[in-house]
């Protein structure tokens with residue numbers, strides 16, 4: 001692996017790396033001055049390189065629709081990502097070249113950024129990092145404005161004097177039914193403040209064996225605290241996941257703990273949550289929320 005950090009001539013550094021491409025270029029950069037890169041993009045397309053671009057749907061990009069259309073006519077996929085409000089942005093500034101080189105930093109690929117203080121890190125031959133950036137790119141590609149909005153939406157708790165927020169959590173029992181190997185769960189709506197003390201069951205009797213095996217494939221460690229949340233791969237799989245029209249913000253499993261001979265306590269361990277509800281969903285609840293199928 002090699003890592004370099006650059007602070008000067010960033011536009012030239014990016015051009016130099018792009019020109020070396022032979023296979024594919026993924027670009028997720030908030031603002032791009034397309035004419036600065038148009039010749040290189042054309043050169044790459046002629047070499048057979050596949051180019052995909054995500055940028056933000058704000059006026060500096062929208063104003064360039066003529067050149068964007070022209071680049072699209074060469075076969076470049078360009079998407080102007082729309083967010084729920086004008087103050088949210090697809091704000092990344094990264095590129096993945098030939099599945100092996102990462103460009104990432106503060107630098108927008110714009111005329112303006114050339115006059116600012118910016119940084120650019122160039123990472124080469126680091127497969128795991130490449131995978132993470134690829135997954136983030138794919139995730140943004142899947143999400144449209146409506147999907148992002150439903151993931152961001154949090155209702156206020158209806159309890160008196162509570163200013164908590166409600167999130168929808170799909171909770172499965174931790175092991176399949178003995179005879180049928182089916183896994184069942186409920187969707188509960190739970191407040192960030194009230195927690196297990198006040199919840200409603202929104203959908204009962206959810207069965208999704210595919211989802212269950214997705215979580216169980218790497219032997220879910222139910223004792224591990226927090227580290228499996230915000231996993232890129234899980235995000236990509238679950239983004240926009242809904243049950244009976246209810247968007248799921250988090251997923252958990254019920255667990256049992258034995259204390260001595262006859263003492264037993266139940267709790268729920270959260271194994272995934274969407275980043276937009278980071279503060280509204282806990283890691284663990286001291287309840288099984290009545291999710292018991294036998």
Ligand SMILES: [Zn+2]
Nearest residue numbers: 157162191194
């Ligand atoms: Zn509440």
